[in-house]
Amino acid sequence: EKWLLVLEQFIVLTLRRMAVVAVKEYEAKPRTEWIFEHPCQLVLSASQVFWCRDVEAALKATGDLHGLASYQQACRKQLSELAMLTGRDLTRLQRGLLSTLITTDVHSRDLVDQMVDDGVLSVAEFGWQKQLRTAWEAGGADGGELALRQNNSHFGYGYEYQGCQSRLVCTPLTDRIYMTVTGALRLCLGAAPSGPAGTGKTETVKDMAKCLAFPCIVYNCSDGVTYKMTEKFFSGLAQCGAWACLDEFNRINIEVLSVIASQLAEIRHALLARARRLTFQGVPNIELKPNFGVFITMNPGYAGRTELPDNLKVLFRPVAVMTPDFRMIAEVILFSEGFRDAKALS
Structure with a gap:
């Protein structure tokens, strides 16, 4: 190691x-x-x-x-x-x-x-x-x-x-998403692009990470995701200063989403305090790099999707993604x- x-x-x-x-x-x-x-x-x-x-x-x-x-x-x-x-x-x-x-x-x-x-x-x-x-x-x-x-x-x-x-072809829509992402990161928040499938939500987040030369890990969410999995995931990403892009985030069960909100709130408070280390979910002395960021993409209105709890919504800046040119x-x-x-x- x-x-x-x-x-x-x-x-x-x-x-x-x-x-x-x-x-x-x-x-x-x-x-x-x-x-x-x-x-x-x-x-x-x-x-x-x-x-x-x-x-x-x-x-x-x-x-x-x-x-x-x-x-x-x-x-x-x-x-x-x-x-x-x-x-x-x-x-x-x-x-x-x-x-x-x-x-x-x-x-x-x-x-x-x-x-x-x-x-x-x-x-x-x-x-x-x-x-x-x-x-x-x-x-x-x-x-x-x-x-x-x-x-x-x-x-x-x-x-x-x-x-x-290769890099994404930038359109006025891409520029708007970039603005939302940078504004959210400055406040230690995440961004939540939502829109129909195939409009480039995930690709735009990945391209933004390429612009800044940050590692970006894309994870496809399902109803099988547990709070223990996300705890390990966020802990690892915080230690290496990577971005997480959680695809189809609203497929996760509501009980797990509520715990994810508390996990992300803990990391956000440490980022706002400019702390180098934090106690994450009871585990002390976890290293925290300031580049850490979490982004979620959602397809609203699809069957089997969950409405996000309010304590999770406040941690993400929403941005609507339409069909590109x-x-x-x-x-x-x-x-x-x-x-x-x-x-x-x-």
């Missing part, structure tokens, strides 16, 4: 050092070369750091829409350069990285377009503050830290190694794979 903890520490340490190198080298090399020289998750995060920096510089430069409108053209140029790369002979890993980077860059371009349309003129306006922004905070032993902000929420980057994973998602996926006429094909 000890060597496994040491391994985990060194993974985090290695990613921290590689993040410093990736950020330093971004402006020293052409972007089309730079992206293939660093791990996928750091390429995505460092790209977002410089995108946020450039948007803020454009907003501060002129005090009107001309700065942002000129950066709009730069975003489109960057995207077309990445699209040109898809025609090259690439390895499977490079193609996966490029596809993921194009997906996030398309969302960045759309956000700039939206801000120009909405007439956002200052970095203090809600049109910019509501975005999930990645920043590089200089200082510290390693030379700097990645951090994420949204509205008045602030999170340190988790440095959980993820490999080259499939045409827009298809367009971004096709474009990320190198199709030039993605709009017409979608």
Whole structure:
């Protein structure tokens, strides 16, 4: 067990050092070369750091829409350069990285377009503050830290190694769920996306965890879940600072839900007190990492579903999830794979 903890520490340490190198080298090399020289998750995060920096510089430069409108053209140029790369002979890993980077860059371009349309003129306006922004905070032993902000929420980057994973196509619905999740976490609460099956409730929570580089464990609930199972589950997650996404949460029996409410309330009180250790369900000295978070997804109105007790409802921020824009998602996926006429094909 000890060597496994040491391994985990060194993974985090290695990613921290590689993040410093990736950020330093971004402006020293052409972007089309730079992206293939660093791990996928750091390429995505460092790209977002410089995108946020450039948007803020454009907003501060002129005090009107001309700065942002000129950066709009730069975003489109960057995207077309990445699209040109898809025609090259690439390895499977490079193609996966490029596809993921194009997906996030398309969302960045759309956000700039939206801000120009909405007439956002200052970095203090809600049109910019509501975005999930990645920043590089200089200082510290390693030379700097990645951090994420949204509205008045602030999170340190988790440095959980993820490999080259695909990312969700962000729609306005995804952005709204992100805002609910970050607002809830700031108050040490969970979030409860609810809506019909297949609308992306679980995938959005998982994608948010990828943005922050936190581990996220998805568990499919049923009426066989007991309070002892959840006690062990939450205890383990609190000690490693992971997120839990409990799918179809309202299938659990009402008696168990009531105990889950008391378990989560105990952890929340410790998080609010910024405690490093807590007594959890009578077990003393349990380590608690501040990244811990619990999210529940529900399909309301289905047969065999339980109404949540009030003491559990107050621990979660509700958010309604509707059917996403499939045409827009298809367009971004096709474009990320190198199709030039993605709009017409979608």
